[in-house]
Amino acid sequence: MRMSRLFSQTLRDTPANTDTISHQLLLRAGFIRQLGSGIYSYLPLAKRSLNKIEHIMHQEMTGIGGQEVQMPVVQPADIWKETGRWYQIGTEMGRFTDKSGHDMVLAMTHEEAVADIVRREVRSYRQLPALIYHIQTKWRDDPRPRAGLIRVREFTMLDSYSLDADWAGLDTQYNAHSEAYNRIFRRCGLPTVSVKADTGMMGGRLSHEFMYLSLIGEDTIMLCRQCGYTANRQVATLRKPTADPVAALPLTKVATPGITTITDLCRFLNIQAAATAKAVFMMASCIENDAQVNKFIFAVVRGDMEVNETKLANAVKARDLRPATDSEIRSIGAVPGYGSPIGVHDAIVVVDEAITVSPNLVAGANAEGFHVLNVNYGRDFKANIIADIAMARDGDLCPECGASLESSRGVEVGNIFQLGTRYSEAMHCLYQDADGDDKPVIMGSYGIGLGRLLACIAEEHHDDMGLCMPLSVAPYHVHLIALKGDAKTEQLADQIYMKLQAGGIEVLYDDRGERPGVKFMDADLIGLPLRITVGERALARGGVELKHRRNKASEIVPIESIDDCVNAELGMLWKNLTSVEMRNL
Numbered sequence: 238m239r240m241s242r243l244f245s246q247t248l249r250d251t252p253a254n255t256d257t258i259s260h261q262l263l264l265r266a267g268f269i270r271q272l273g274s275g276i277y278s279y280l281p282l283a284k285r286s287l288n289k290i291e292h293i294m295h296q297e298m299t300g301i302g303g304q305e306v307q308m309p310v311v312q313p314a315d316i317w318k319e320t321g322r323w324y325q326i327g328t329e330m331g332r333f334t335d336k337s338g339h340d341m342v343l344a345m346t347h348e349e350a351v352a353d354i355v356r357r358e359v360r361s362y363r364q365l366p367a368l369i370y371h372i373q374t375k376w377r378d379d380p381r382p383r384a385g386l387i388r389v390r391e392f393t394m395l396d397s398y399s400l401d402a403d404w405a406g407l408d409t410q411y412n413a414h415s416e417a418y419n420r421i422f423r424r425c426g427l428p429t430v431s432v433k434a435d436t437g438m439m440g441g442r443l444s445h446e447f448m449y450l451s452l453i454g455e456d457t458i459m460l461c462r463q464c465g466y467t468a469n470r471q472v473a474t475l476r477k478p479t480a481d482p483v484a485a486l487p488l489t490k491v492a493t494p495g496i497t498t499i500t501d502l503c504r505f506l507n508i509q510a511a512a513t514a515k516a517v518f519m520m521a522s523c524i525e526n527d528a529q530v531n532k533f534i535f536a537v538v539r540g541d542m543e544v545n546e547t548k549l550a551n552a553v554k555a556r557d558l559r560p561a562t563d564s565e566i567r568s569i570g571a572v573p574g575y576g577s578p579i580g581v582h583d584a585i586v587v588v589d590e591a592i593t594v595s596p597n598l599v600a601g602a603n604a605e606g607f608h609v610l611n612v613n614y615g616r617d618f619k620a621n622i623i624a625d626i627a628m629a630r631d632g633d634l635c636p637e638c639g640a641s642l643e644s645s646r647g648v649e650v651g652n653i654f655q656l657g658t659r660y661s662e663a664m665h666c667l668y669q670d671a672d673g674d675d676k677p678v679i680m681g682s683y684g685i686g687l688g689r690l691l692a693c694i695a696e697e698h699h700d701d702m703g704l705c706m707p708l709s710v711a712p713y714h715v716h717l718i719a720l721k722g723d724a725k726t727e728q729l730a731d732q733i734y735m736k737l738q739a740g741g742i743e744v745l746y747d748d749r750g751e752r753p754g755v756k757f758m759d760a761d762l763i764g765l766p767l768r769i770t771v772g773e774r775a776l777a778r779g780g781v782e783l784k785h786r787r788n789k790a791s792e793i794v795p796i797e798s799i800d801d802c803v804n805a806e807l808g809m810l811w812k813n814l815t816s817v818e819m820r821n822l
């Protein structure tokens with residue numbers, strides 16, 4: 238490609254309202270342009286990178302038995318009503334009415350479309366297992382698009398769907414995806430870790446996320462360096478210290494004027510936070526019989542712990558949680574700042590499991606300025622739900638080995654779900670087993686967002702001057718620069734351009750009439766792995782200059798053997814890329 242003909246332009250200055258390196262560099266290097274909030278166009282350089290990423294994905298999906306299909310983005314709402322997600326998903330879902338008045342959906346994922354195909358195509362256990370996938374556009378009306386391609390509203394995703402007759406089959410396909418995803422990320426030069434995750438709006442029984450550890454990430458991951466336990470903080474568990482069994486003491490009301498926080502309470506009574514019960518009041522929006530109902534949630538954790546809202550929402554099967562207002566708190570018989578589960582009404586009491594084994598806790602008295610000593614679960618109050626609703630934090634004990642947990646920020650670049658029969662039961666995807674009995678197909682779903690992956694690659698591979706794209710996903714292999722000189726220099730650069738291309742090497746050829754400084758800056762910004770400079774100075778030394786984007790040093794290589802030299806360097810870059818180990822914890 239001649240740069241004089243390249244459609245996109247580089248930008249000298251950092252664009253306004255960009256807070257991440259990947260966003261800045263992809264804009265400046267002319268890879269992407271923004272059309273609207275969370276909506277981007279991919280220009281030729283980015284499209285070439287995406288094509289390469291897609292090629293890797295096709296290879297890996299085919300390698301685990303995937304067959305490519307293509308399912309529509311615009312879908313009738315009926316299938317989403319069948320699974321209930323039409324009602325469960327809030328404003329993130331793009332909805333509209335077609336001219337005949339039918340409810341329509343802009344697909345945010347394709348489980349419903351897959352289930353509809355499966356119930357039409359799959360009759361017998363002999364057709365299973367199966368794996369179908371596509372690379373397709375999705376729409377999620379995210380309220381807070383940010384960080385360029387990291388968090389968008391329209392995006393392209395590789396999504397695949399496994400279909401099995403039994404759970405062992407699902408395990409096999411799930412594990413195959415996990416390995417294929419690791420290979421995809423490694424081949425793209427992106428280090429990731431796989432962590433246990435919330436199943437969220439997908440439902441199902443098991444989920445893992447593939448995280449690129451980075452400070453720009455919005456997810457928090459809990460890691461154990463001792464045993465390798467990793468989980469998204471939304472679902473991370475912790476080993477909770479148990480209290481020694483002691484006799485339950487009598488309830489005693491004490492005056493605690495003006496004390497409304499656990500910290501003040503501990504100071505006032507000279508006790509540890511672990512000896513207190515903390516009340517958290519939330520309003521949950523739940524779906525029952527396809528209608529939205531609001532429920533008051535009275536959550537109780539020990540004073541030394543925090544409530545994990547994802548765990549709490551899952552425990553009460555809520556779509557959303559929000560903090561309750563003071564008047565809502567008073568309406569169930571509790572008092573803000575002095576809340577106690579004793580004597581509340583019209584609330585769903587959810588108690589962390591640690592509360593049930595912690596005797597003689599100090600809790601609010603549901604009276605302004607009073608607390609109660611020696612509150613004991615079972616004797617003094619009961620819960621509607623006992624669950625693990627505590628947030629894992631730095632220094633908490635690893636649930637597997639008891640060592641100390643650490644937190645890290647991460648960007649989710651892939652996600653895999655064991656859906657089970659959630660969709661096949663709702664949409665009657667049945668197959669006949671060997672005995673002639675109808676059974677629901679067991680499903681898994683798996684996804685990687687392509688734009689976010691490209692952004693994470695840019696985050697990982699750059700320096701102060703610009704991108705340093707890994708060979709596997711770089712738009713071109715070689716950036717060829719012709720410095721302005723006599724006609725012979727330009728003729729020579731043209732010849733090298735033709736020769737390299739004839740040998741299958743992808744070349745971006747800067748044939749523009751720009752100053753050398755501009756050409757070098759653009760080459761660094763776009764960040765192709767190798768740079769060749771044809772200029773009088775190198776010619777006087779018997780060749781052209783060859784330089785790795787990552788290295789400062791360059792060498793002079795003879796023109797006759799330029800293709801051999803480039804191939805040798807590219808071969809080395811391929812080898813380095815495939816030998817990259819995933820980042821160790």
Ligand SMILES: [Zn+2]
Pocket residue numbers: 461462463464465466635636637638639640
């Ligand atoms: Zn551990």
